[in-house]
Amino acid sequence: MSNRTSLLVLLLLAPGLNGSAAPDAVGRAIDVPVWDEASDTPLARRLIEPPRIGLPTEQTEMLVADPADRQFVPPRLAELPDNAWGDQVRAGRNIFVDTQRYARRYVSNGLNCSNCHLSEGRMAGAAPLWAGYPLYPLYRGKNLRANTFPERIGECFRYSMDGTAPTLDSPEMQALLAYAQWLSTNVPARAIMAGRGFIGVSAPREASHGRGKVVYQSQCAVCHGKNGAGIARADGHGYQFPPLWGWDAYASGAGMNKLGAAAGFIKGNMPLGKRGSLSDQEALDVAFYLKIQSRPWDPRMGWFSIFVDEIPDG
């Protein structure tokens, strides 16, 4: 093993050697790497190549990729500059919160992106954009290859929005990319941020849609309707309370139609205003109740797909 390789192995094996906290450019505490005097090498940075030590450390070093316990606050809309880029980011945000109006041509159900990615894609525990964006390209079991971020967005269009994926050069895709990138300002590339995706649930008993129905009727129906159809807005433009099943809801190939994902989303975010009030078991049961309802077909399914093995979901 060459010196270089053993240094790399040492760095990989020693994630605890992080430096002390120091304020970054925007005043938040971040971990900075420490320099090991004895070996004259940086200790905490996981590098493919050892940095060129002739340069000042600020230019060769990056944040330690261990932000798990760091609080991240995405930038605010008011901070955006008044220029073409700012306009593109604002357009992306509009598409995200009002997909029905701004990207209607790609969508065939009644949802907006922010119905699931809450608070404009900012909410930790509701698949926030700032935690997803820095991780792509990312291998996904759903299609058995590395996916770019635009491809990932396209999947939510296809499955969660029961629609079609905008092409890479479409203004909608460009705007959504700009928005996600801007929200993740200061997140190191490939950093696994706390708050990504949904929280995990672990219930003692197997999911039961019978119990789930009871949870649904008592905790969810008031907003999402007894029949899961949601409550449309008075002006006929989308929904006040989004549908959970039926033709205007997410399709059966959507991530939300996976038991674990739905249970995690529900436990962490629903009932709206009372997040965390359900037990893990209740969240899992009600997720199962949602899963047995009818909804738009998985677009990958053909008429004869009942005869083939299950396609990977997610």
Ligand code: HEC
């Ligand atoms: C107080 C009203 C309210 C209650 C009660 C409530 N929800 Fe929601 N739910 C909402 C709203 C509003 C949204 C969309 C949030 C947004 O756009 O910011 C939503 C979004 C959702 C979504 C994702 C969007 C979609 O349509 O698929 C799911 C799934 C969901 N809720 C499930 C549940 C479940 C399960 C319960 C019961 C445990 C529940 N909700 C209780 C208001 C509510």
Ligand code: HEC
């Ligand atoms: C019905 C709910 C729902 C809707 C609507 C929805 N998504 Fe998603 N989205 C999900 C779920 C579930 C995941 C997977 C989260 C997980 O498993 O961690 C996801 C993941 C993503 C990811 C990857 C996040 C990551 O951390 O890797 C992106 C990007 C994304 N969605 C963008 C969008 C965009 C853009 C729209 C609107 C066009 C949209 N989503 C609409 C449910 C939804």
